[in-house]
Amino acid sequence: MGELTGKTALITGGARGFGRAVALLLAREGADIALADLGANPTPRPGYQPATMGDLARTSEEVRALGRRCIAIEANVTRSADCERMAKEAIGALGHVDILVANAGAATLNSAWKITEEEWDFVHDVNLKGVFLTTKYVIPHMIERRAGKIVITASRNGLRAERNYAHYNAAKAGAIQFAKSLALELGEYEINVNAVCPTQMSDKSGPRAHTVQLGKYWDQVVGHENATYEEFDLASGRDNLFERGGQPDFKEVAEGVLWLVSDRARLVTGLALPMDAGWIAKRGG
Numbered sequence: 001m002g003e004l005t006g007k008t009a010l011i012t013g014g015a016r017g018f019g020r021a022v023a024l025l026l027a028r029e030g031a032d033i034a035l036a037d038l039g040a041n042p043t044p045r046p047g048y049q050p051a052t053m054g055d056l057a058r059t060s061e062e063v064r065a066l067g068r069r070c071i072a073i074e075a076n077v078t079r080s081a082d083c084e085r086m087a088k089e090a091i092g093a094l095g096h097v098d099i100l101v102a103n104a105g106a107a108t109l110n111s112a113w114k115i116t117e118e119e120w121d122f123v124h125d126v127n128l129k130g131v132f133l134t135t136k137y138v139i140p141h142m143i144e145r146r147a148g149k150i151v152i153t154a155s156r157n158g159l160r161a162e163r164n165y166a167h168y169n170a171a172k173a174g175a176i177q178f179a180k181s182l183a184l185e186l187g188e189y190e191i192n193v194n195a196v197c198p199t200q201m202s203d204k205s206g207p208r209a210h211t212v213q214l215g216k217y218w219d220q221v222v223g224h225e226n227a228t229y230e231e232f233d234l235a236s237g238r239d240n241l242f243e244r245g246g247q248p249d250f251k252e253v254a255e256g257v258l259w260l261v262s263d264r265a266r267l268v269t270g271l272a273l274p275m276d277a278g279w280i281a282k283r284g285g
């Protein structure tokens with residue numbers, strides 16, 4: 001028996017990266033999964049490569065291979081109609097939703113004063129408005145059942161600012177405040193709402209993420225131009241308090257989500273949990 005046997009989870013941005021790691025970990029613990037991602041028709045944006053239909057199908061298969069049910073839902077979390085349909089499809093297919101992980105996110109890198117309005121909106125739409133819309137249509141179902149666990153994937157950057165991420169820092173700080181606001185209003189219905197705040201992480205075993213201007217971020221962390229991935233990985237690890245040889249794996253960070261949605265964290269709500277190998281502590285807590 002896993003810790004989540006009989007439970008169901010809806011995870012956005014679940015096709016790859018951290019969402020995929022969370023889906024596989026919760027499935028290993030017994031949960032049936034609804035995986036949502038942009039799917040076949042993402043809104044095109046220069047330089048941004050979202051997950052593909054192939055990623056969504058592959059991760060769904062990986063969940064099923066663990067013996068769990070899994071449905072794939074194509075939804076853009078920045079659109080209200082998509083989020084309403086996503087909630088209906090997940091509840092319809094799985095019978096109910098016990099766990100919601102609002103994880104879809106994206107970032108660009110730019111000096112605060114050079115961020116374009118389009119860039120600001122892109123980052124806020126997915127990281128903040130998307131979280132609001134993702135939760136909006138699942139919460140009434142959880143209230144009705146007087147049960148539920150909601151985890152919002154924020155970031156270490158929601159707690160401490162990092163250069164060239166002003167819009168992302170602001171959006172993730174907003175997501176943390178939104179989680180705390182939900183926790184306040186949903187406590188009386190026995191619904192736990194928390195945020196998880198990962199440090200820079202990577203996937204040692206799965207497909208590597210494709211974020212905008214990734215190379216420039218590598219240069220920033222390493223401290224010189226044309227940094228290689230290997231240099232970036234090492235420098236990122238050293239940025240944490242636990243200076244291990246590279247970034248934490250998505251899988252290690254996903255353990256924080258598992259804890260928050262398990263009964264072991266029944267008393268925990270309104271928390272922004274750093275899963276950061278001490279990155280925040282290293283900067284004064």
Ligand SMILES: NC(=O)c1ccc[n+]([C@@H]2O[C@H](COP(=O)([O-])OP(=O)(O)OC[C@H]3O[C@@H](n4cnc5c(N)ncnc54)[C@H](O)[C@@H]3O)[C@@H](O)[C@H]2O)c1
Nearest residue numbers: 013017018038050051076077103104105155198200201209
């Ligand atoms: N990678 C890191 O180091 C890191 C650190 C801290 C926080 N985070 C956060 O973790 C979450 C996952 O990041 P990741 O590293 O796995 O990135 P990723 O780009 O690999 O995965 C994000 C997923 O979200 C999907 N997505 C993007 N926009 C969407 C939309 N509008 N609707 C539905 N799905 C959408 C993408 O297709 C992709 O599958 C994000 O919220 C990110 O901000 C990541």
